[in-house]
Amino acid sequence: MSDIKKFMYVNRRAPYGTVYAWESLEVVLIGAAFDQLVSLAFVDDGVYQIVKGQDTTQLGIKNFSPTYSALGDYGITNIYVEKESLEKRGLTLDDLIPLTYEDENDNYAEKDSIKVVTASELAKVLEEQEVLLNF
Amino acid sequence: MKLGIQINEGPYTHEASVSALNYVKAAVAAGHEIFRVFFYHDGVNNGTRYTTPPQDDVNIVNSWSQLAKDHKIDLVVCVAAAQRRGIVDEGEQKRNRKDGNNIADGFRISGLGQLIEAAIQCDRLITFGD
Numbered sequence: 001m002s003d004i005k006k007f008m009y010v011n012r013r014a015p016y017g018t019v020y021a022w023e024s025l026e027v028v029l030i031g032a033a034f035d036q037l038v039s040l041a042f043v044d045d046g047v048y049q050i051v052k053g054q055d056t057t058q059l060g061i062k063n064f065s066p067t068y069s070a071l072g073d074y075g076i077t078n079i080y081v082e083k084e085s086l087e088k089r090g091l092t093l094d095d096l097i098p099l100t101y102e103d104e105n106d107n108y109a110e111k112d113s114i115k116v117v118t119a120s121e122l123a124k125v126l127e128e129q130e131v132l133l134n135f
Numbered sequence: 136m137k138l139g140i141q142i143n144e145g146p147y148t149h150e151a152s153v154s155a156l157n158y159v160k161a162a163v164a165a166g167h168e169i170f171r172v173f174f175y176h177d178g179v180n181n182g183t184r185y186t187t188p189p190q191d192d193v194n195i196v197n198s199w200s201q202l203a204k205d206h207k208i209d210l211v212v213c214v215a216a217a218q219r220r221g222i223v224d225e226g227e228q229k230r231n232r233k234d235g236n237n238i239a240d241g242f243r244i245s246g247l248g249q250l251i252e253a254a255i256q257c258d259r260l261i262t263f264g265d
Binding site for chain 2: 003005007019020023026027032033034036099117131132133
């Protein structure tokens with residue numbers, strides 16, 4: 001398998017309530033071992049998945065949000081967040097977990113992985129993809 | 136065309152599995168290759184032979200087993216999702232010391248890598264679910 005494809009994981013749902021967000025993250029982490037060109041998008045209620053300060057103790061459900069911070073170490077550095085989805089929910093970039101990576105081509109400087117993009121910008125990114133996984 | 140299929144919902148509650156069955160049958164009839172069907176999330180519940188719908192209802196699990204037999208289709212149940220939901224084959228039974236197994240004919244349990252591999256190898260990955 002030498003083929004390299006552009007993979008995009010589209011996360012559309014709130015983090016708890018249903019299992020999709022967590023099981024999406026499991027695919028992303030396993031998939032990272034396949035050396036593909038991977039991007040993630042967070043749209044609609046999916047933006048809540050990467051909101052800072054999640055506390056699930058009252059829910060009795062595992063808080064898996066710290067795992068997102070490991071994405072940079074897995075080589076996943078293209079993370080798109082839809083601007084309109086944030087705005088509709090009264091959120092800004094400051095409300096999100098600061099997802100970063102160390103750029104090995106730039107003396108391991110720490111860089112932001114998150115790009116806030118408009119719906120039409122995201123549409124262009126989606127169009128460039130070869131594999132779309134929707135969760 | 137070489138096709139990979141991902142099914143994210145269980146039988147009966149959601150139409151995804153039946154839609155996928157119909158799609159796979161049509162694709163095979165049209166001469167396409169089904170590289171793999173991958174069952175994820177509650178989709179793993181399509182793979183238990185303990186499913187017993189009323190006699191006048193469709194047995195979706197048996198339909199998958201029959202399709203796999205007729206056309207040598209690779210039906211893969213995600214191991215991580217299966218463990219959460221109690222879908223067990225002989226290997227998993229031994230590994231996790233369970234008192235039985237319930238995997239249906241034609242299904243096998245394997246890792247998420249099988250989904251990624253299908254996405255890489257296939258011309259299209261088609262997802263069934265919401």
